[in-house]
Amino acid sequence: MTPGFLYADAVRVLSSWEAPDPGQEQTRAEFLRHLEEHPADGMWRECAAGHITASTAVLDASRTRVLLTLHAKVKAWLQLGGHCEPGDVTLAGAALREATEESGIRGLRLLPDPVQLDRHAVRCHPQGTWHLDVQYVAIAPENARHTVSDESDDLRWFPVDGLPEPTDDALRRLVARAIALPA
Numbered sequence: 001m002t003p004g005f006l007y008a009d010a011v012r013v014l015s016s017w018e019a020p021d022p023g024q025e026q027t028r029a030e031f032l033r034h035l036e037e038h039p040a041d042g043m044w045r046e047c048a049a050g051h052i053t054a055s056t057a058v059l060d061a062s063r064t065r066v067l068l069t070l071h072a073k074v075k076a077w078l079q080l081g082g083h084c085e086p087g088d089v090t091l092a093g094a095a096l097r098e099a100t101e102e103s104g105i106r107g108l109r110l111l112p113d114p115v116q117l118d119r120h121a122v123r124c125h126p127q128g129t130w131h132l133d134v135q136y137v138a139i140a141p142e143n144a145r146h147t148v149s150d151e152s153d154d155l156r157w158f159p160v161d162g163l164p165e166p167t168d169d170a171l172r173r174l175v176a177r178a179i180a181l182p183a
Helices: 004-016 022-037 091-103 169-180
Strands: 051-059 065-071 080-083 116-122 129-139 152-159
Touching (some): 004 022, 004 129, 022 116, 022 129, 065 169, 091 152, 116 169, 129 169
Parallel strands (some): 051 129
Antiparallel strands (some): 065 152, 116 129
């Protein structure tokens, strides 16, 4: 696999993104360093050192509810998202593709810039690896109906101030950042 347009877009997005705090700035620098050290495979799940992923917090049109998946492998409530694929040309496109595939909702409106970065350990690689997740926000159309995908045990809307368990602090921060964005 060659990095192509997606690699260039990831470098552009991460280089120009204004981190909201020093911790996120450090994570941004780590993601860029990863891409510099792994120009041929840093976007792909085959990279044992870790790989860039794209995810999305999907809010309803009123921005009072968030759509979460009970991930089939992780067994926790998470935002929608996952691995970049060779056909993806932008991180935003990968995030929107994943959110659409995992929710079944057509017409999601992705906000243009990431809102948060998160580095977390996963077991999608035989030796274990890291997801370097670039996290976006999308707004669902009015009265959107979702469909549970093969990757989920369940998919539900939750109040943004009433997230379910089990979940994690990264999701709580993502939702807090998402609802704080201007309309």
